Amino acid sequence: MKFSRLIFANLLRKKIRLLLTIGSFAAALFLFAFLAVVRDAFNRGADIASADRLFVMNRTSIINPEPLSYADKILRIPGVKMVTHDNWFGGVYQDEKNFFPQFVIDPANQRQVFPELIVPDAEWQNFVKDRQGAIVGARTAERFGWKIGDRIPLKATIYGSGNWEFNVDGIYHGKRPQDDETQFWMQWDYFQEHVPAALKGQVGWYVVRVDTPDDAVRVSKSIDAEFANSPFETKTETESAFAASWVKQFGNIRFLIVSIGTVVFFTLLLVTGNTMAISVRERTGELAVFKAIGFSDRKVLFFVLAESLVIALAGGFVGLLLAVLAIPILANALNGMLPQLVLSPSVFVLGFLTALAVGLASGLLPGLGAMRLQIVHALRRV
């Protein structure tokens, strides 16, 4: 502690440079945190996937349907506890930018297969009785200011044209903060009445709950074997694999984010390292005096590293604070075009560790230079 005054006095000797360096660090760390949040958002489907849920889709592609008749056959396979089915609706609410995912669901088993998405019983009963009923995720309801009883028109884009009308009968919430609360559920029966005849009785995909997660691989193989060589062969995978393959459709998000993150990290390293190198070079004579009067090489290294760490941690703190303030605003501005952006504790820890690593790494080379300084030569340069 007795050296803290010395460290801060040195840091504050060039206030503008200090502010600019901390500012660069904060901006870079904000970008770093934002990228981490986006990566988490894309990975969330896989992260929160239930281990006992399987997704069964057409072997050719998810856009190819499966017959409704498969439901009973799947249910008969040993190890299958229950089965439900979904279709992607893909409607537009007022404007294309108002995107949110809309699913045609099977009310009979939806709540049992997705128990983490909670709908109050009374609201659910109203929905079951209402062919034009809809259950809306809390975030989407909040986004558009919808409440129970509202009538919502969605313009069909895949299944013909024209508006489909829905009544908001209920609002669901996720049990966990990271659960997706943006979905819009509609009735299978209502959907069947309106789709073109060629598409009737066809589902987008099945969601299966198995008795035990340990049995998931065997059940997956059994389902695919059951429909092998049929006109609608299946591809069954765990929910996490399904979520991961869904993300892949956007391109190699992980590579993109890691690449940008790496560039940000190294830019940060160069900016802070350059600042520390200049700062040490400017103080060559002073460092020589420190060493002459008895400060050890290690103490000199400690001073440089401590200064570098203070810059990094201050920049990191400001950057993460910016992220806390800006990410909810950005999430709203993105209008649901990306999965829900959540600044999780793990992003904070990652940001803090990144700041720490950059602080240490950027101070290390200048610090070692200062440590190895020859007093006699350095004093001559004053």
Place this chain on the structure above:
Amino acid sequence: MVRVDGSGGASSLIRVRGLDKAYQRGGGEIHVLQSLNLDVDKGDFVAFMGPSGSGKTTLLNLLGGLDVPTRGTITVAGDEITHMSGNKLTEWRARHVGFVFQMYNLIPVLTAFQNVELPLLLTKLSKAQRRKHVETALGVVGLADRMNHYPRQLSGGQEQRVAIARAIVADPTFLLCDEPTGDLDRQSADEIMALIEELVKEYGKTVLMVTHDPLVARRAGTTLHLDKGLLVESAEPQQVAAGGRHEI
């Protein structure tokens, strides 16, 4: 008593024997100091004079443990420093040597008080004890009322006084002054020399000083000339009166 013929006894505070310092330059060896002997007793005030490149500062650096000799030994208060490891030498410097540089070399972002406190940060003294020592040192150099001033707020002479306070605050065995008045006007130089004389006379400090200025050298007890790496005692040494010494 200062001797350059190697006749000093084991009681000398500083004992130098057969000191050589050579540098490799352009494939050849340049001998800056050659077979140098020196004995300095406690309380001596020695000035080293000589032309540029004669090895004055090199000798001071070797005596202060800032550089290592090519050959020979340096013993200070019984400690042979020439074979100490880097870390040991650093610790030794902190305990035994007070440095005063021509350009003062104060830390510009620290106040006079904080500059003087620096060597004490390496000790186990409490904050209150450090404050007491710093106030005493600044009192000795006559700057008790300037302790919260930054170097830029002080004159050159005052800056050098702060540097002297920093050199004496940890009560080192001896002071090494490299051209302490080289950057000062005559009046300030006189004041600094009066202060160094006071440290020798009143507080019994041992001072070794390099200077180009004969007027400054004349105030030392002994003046030694360095020429071509050899040390020669001046024909007319000036004695600093001893007596009435105090401990800082």
